[in-house]
Amino acid sequence: MRKIELHTYITPDGRTEFPDYPGSEETEMNPGPAFTDKCARHYDSIGTIIPGRSACEDRQSFWSRAKHRDTEPGFYLDFRRYLDRSQKKVLSRSLMHVDWHESRIMKRGLSEAVGLPKTEPGKNIATGGGSMLAGAFIQRGLFDKYFLKQQTLKLVESRAFKSGELFLHYATVREKNINEMNCRIARGMEGGNS
Amino acid sequence: MTRKIIVNLYMTLDGYADFPKYPGSDIQTDEPDEAFVDMWINNYDSVDTIIYGRRMFEVHTNFHSEAARKPTDPKFLFEFSRWLDRNQKIVLSHYMTKTDRQNTRFMKGDLTEIVSALKQEPGKDIIVDGGPSVAQEFIQRGLADEYWLLVFPVILGRGKQYWGTMLNQQTLELLSIKKLEYGELVLHYRTVR
Numbered sequence: 353m354r355k356i357e358l359h360t361y362i363t364p365d366g367r368t369e370f371p372d373y374p375g376s377e378e379t380e381m382n383p384g385p386a387f388t389d390k391c392a393r394h395y396d397s398i399g400t401i402i403p404g405r406s407a408c409e410d411r412q413s414f415w416s417r418a419k420h421r422d423t424e425p426g427f428y429l430d431f432r433r434y435l436d437r438s439q440k441k442v443l444s445r446s447l448m449h450v451d452w453h454e455s456r457i458m459k460r461g462l463s464e465a466v467g468l469p470k471t472e473p474g475k476n477i478a479t480g481g482g483s484m485l486a487g488a489f490i491q492r493g494l495f496d497k498y499f500l501k502q503q504t505l506k507l508v509e510s511r512a513f514k515s516g517e518l519f520l521h522y523a524t525v526r527e528k529n530i531n532e533m534n535c536r537i538a539r540g541m542e543g544g545n546s
Numbered sequence: 547m548t549r550k551i552i553v554n555l556y557m558t559l560d561g562y563a564d565f566p567k568y569p570g571s572d573i574q575t576d577e578p579d580e581a582f583v584d585m586w587i588n589n590y591d592s593v594d595t596i597i598y599g600r601r602m603f604e605v606h607t608n609f610h611s612e613a614a615r616k617p618t619d620p621k622f623l624f625e626f627s628r629w630l631d632r633n634q635k636i637v638l639s640h641y642m643t644k645t646d647r648q649n650t651r652f653m654k655g656d657l658t659e660i661v662s663a664l665k666q667e668p669g670k671d672i673i674v675d676g677g678p679s680v681a682q683e684f685i686q687r688g689l690a691d692e693y694w695l696l697v698f699p700v701i702l703g704r705g706k707q708y709w710g711t712m713l714n715q716q717t718l719e720l721l722s723i724k725k726l727e728y729g730e731l732v733l734h735y736r737t738v739r
Contacts, residue, residue, distance in 0.1 A: 363715075364695070364718070364733075364735075365561060365708075365709035366560060366561050366709060371715050371717075372715075372717075373717045373718075373738075374717070374719075374738070490560075490701060490703075503700065503701040503702075503703070504568045504569070504699065504700055505559065505568075505699040505700060505701065505729065506699060506729055507699050507725060507729035507730075507731065510723065510725050510731060512720055512723045516718065516719055516720035517720075518720070518723060518733070520731070522559070522699065522729075525568075525569070
């Protein structure tokens with residue numbers, strides 16, 4: 353079953369930032385466990401990414417294959433390849449054109465993007481994006497009645513890294529007796545091509 | 547050693563101060579869970595003062611004073627009540643001045659001044675079990691030396707937030723992390739100054 357995954361970087365108070373702290377500046381030639389858990393081990397299972405406009409521009413300017421330098425750590429190139437080959441569904445009302453192959457602009461926004469897994473076969477879909485996009489996804493997942501309740505999670509995995517970062521992997525626990533609207537969205541979120 | 551200020555936070559993954567229901571949240575046992583051990587029992591010898599907001603003080607008095615205990619309550623809760631009763635309780639309140647509860651003091655005014663006054667008094671470490679607005683005040687003013695967070699596996703979407711806006715970031719050192727049986731996390735941080 354195709355899944356939508358939220359991959360996000362946050363501070364404990366829930367802000368999407370990359371702050372400075374002891375250990376945050378270290379660049380290593382090999383991927384640390386944080387990078388491995390967060391990115392590298394998902395290369396095979398993710399086929400589509402949904403960035404917002406600014407995340408797309410940031411990533412392209414830093415990570416597209418064309419920016420490769422010979423002096424950089426080897427695992428950078430793997431990440432570049434992964435981003436390049438992934439289908440990029442860019443959420444933007446203002447962008448006219450993205451000069452990055454496998455890119456498509458979704459002008460109708462989140463509803464168009466969330467409709468994707470039902471209609472198209474493929475691997476899992478990841479969204480990172482900034483706090484606006486992540487927040488919109490979370491709210492859509494909880495849509496309507498669901499949002500007035502709460503979203504219950506299952507902690508699948510947790511790990512702490514050397515410099516004090518935490519890696520948390522949660523799965524959404526879905527309730528059975530939710531209304532029809534929510535069922536439809538839940539199935540849409542989880543794919544199901546039958 | 548100056549007295550440490552330890553702030554206890556009970557929150558959902560999205561930072562709301564609440565005790566939500568989730569699979570496992572209702573299960574009562576005769577033994578304390580690891581969060582209770584970490585946040586309270588392990589501090590019985592090193593802490594002698596608890597800071598409350600007015601509402602949390604009333605909740606704690608109604609539920610956790612020894613007089614309020616039911617005979618069916620597990621033994622560790624009786625011990626908890628006796629420990630709370632004999633500790634000094636500081637209640638931050640603008641208007642409340644009296645209580646029947648023993649060892650209780652009311653304080654009002656500027657929180658930074660209250661904390662620095664308390665730190666100059668002789669005594670052991672201090673736990674802040676204040677409720678969301680009091681906790682937020684401690685966070686924003688950078689008054690906490692340590693944080694214990696119990697994070698429930700729930701995105702709640704609304705309620706009272708612990709986290710507020712600050713001008714400068716606070717850098718933390720992760721001292722420990724525990725994953726509990728039903729997916730709760732117990733996080734222990736120290737403030738890096």
